[in-house]
Amino acid sequence: MLGDQSRIALDAAGMTSAVARTRGQREGQSRSARHPARLLVSLSPCLLVFLIATAAAEPRTDATTLGATSERAARDEAIRAIPWKQLADPQRRKLQSVIRNSSMYRRLPTRVIDCDPDLFTFLLQHPEVVVDVWQMMGVSRVTLQRVSDQAYQGDDGAGTTGNVCYLYADWGPEARNLAVVYAEGAYDGKPFLSPLRATSVIVLQSGAVQETNGRSYVTVRVDSFVQIEQVGVELVAKTVQPWINKTADRNFVETLGFVSTFSQTAEKNPQGMQRLAARLRTVDAPTRDALVHLCYRAAQRYAASDDRPSTKPYVLAQRMELPATTRQ
Numbered sequence: 014m015l016g017d018q019s020r021i022a023l024d025a026a027g028m029t030s031a032v033a034r035t036r037g038q039r040e041g042q043s044r045s046a047r048h049p050a051r052l053l054v055s056l057s058p059c060l061l062v063f064l065i066a067t068a069a070a071e072p073r074t075d076a077t078t079l080g081a082t083s084e085r086a087a088r089d090e091a092i093r094a095i096p097w098k099q100l101a102d103p104q105r106r107k108l109q110s111v112i113r114n115s116s117m118y119r120r121l122p123t124r125v126i127d128c129d130p131d132l133f134t135f136l137l138q139h140p141e142v143v144v145d146v147w148q149m150m151g152v153s154r155v156t157l158q159r160v161s162d163q164a165y166q167g168d169d170g171a172g173t174t175g176n177v178c179y180l181y182a183d184w185g186p187e188a189r190n191l192a193v194v195y196a197e198g199a200y201d202g203k204p205f206l207s208p209l210r211a212t213s214v215i216v217l218q219s220g221a222v223q224e225t226n227g228r229s230y231v232t233v234r235v236d237s238f239v240q241i242e243q244v245g246v247e248l249v250a251k252t253v254q255p256w257i258n259k260t261a262d263r264n265f266v267e268t269l270g271f272v273s274t275f276s277q278t279a280e281k282n283p284q285g286m287q288r289l290a291a292r293l294r295t296v297d298a299p300t301r302d303a304l305v306h307l308c309y310r311a312a313q314r315y316a317a318s319d320d321r322p323s324t325k326p327y328v329l330a331q332r333m334e335l336p337a338t339t340r341q
Contacts, residue, residue: 091236126273130188130221172202279308280315
């Protein structure tokens with residue numbers, strides 16, 4: 014159960030109630046889903062990118078989503094964004110194999126969120142922090158264990174396990190990030206007689222801009238390539254791909270909504286977030302200290318900009334510059 018002090022910290026921005034509402038909606042949806050489609054979604058990008066998790070907060074109404082797509086032009090653009098020449102040969106071959114043999118490609122909704130850029134980058138670098146918070150709130154059974162500086166092992170507690178690795182990461186100022194993620198996942202359970210396996214390549218790009226009101230807005234773009242091993246399941250995946258895409262899009266949007274709310278909670282109540290950080294079970298002391306430092310720094314920025322007029326984030330989406338789409 015979430016402790017009272019932690020609940021105070023999270024309720025400062027309505028995080029607990031938002032998560033509870035979304036959890037109830039999602040549980041109702043999952044009961045009506047057919048097994049093969051649901052399992053394919055569990056191996057889809059939204060679990061294997063940005064935290065391998067599906068439970069998240071309801072997205073805030075002041076955030077903006079631009080259209081998702083599976084079109085060839087977007088796919089080609091995503092491939093060009095990968096810094097091929099900066100990868101070692103084994104890494105290049107891994108990526109090329111998945112992309113060449115991918116069963117599905119999806120550009121998830123481009124998302125503009127109100128979020129401190131440094132805190133956003135920190136949570137990308139330390140996804141175990143968000144997973145630990147979700148466990149503390151009781152909204153997810155997902156576990157995420159860091160096994161090296163760039164690699165994680167995950168388990169959703171319901172038969173799905175995964176290994177996630179940053180093959181390339183360029184963390185820039187103002188959340189100008191480019192990351193290439195390689196993920197392997199497997200589901201072991203009914204109705205399949207043998208484990209169902211899938212491999213994903215994720216290309217994540219982000220960038221932030223500070224508006225005249227002093228607030229920072231982060232634009233996030235994620236492209237995903239998924240290769241499913243079993244031929245029969247691959248056919249099912251293509252048949253129900255529109256439903257899978259819709260579910261993946263929604264999960265991604267909800268996850269970023271949680272990150273935005275997390276950031277705004279830090280701005281309004283850094284003392285509560287410090288108490289929350291002390292209760293995290295799987296995060297080491299240096300990471301907790303770094304999180305607390307960023308929360309207080311975000312609060313200082315918030316205090317300076319709180320009285321300035323707001324700016325609609327959809328304006329930013331039209332002129333936001335993400336990292337260069339072609340890397341040498």
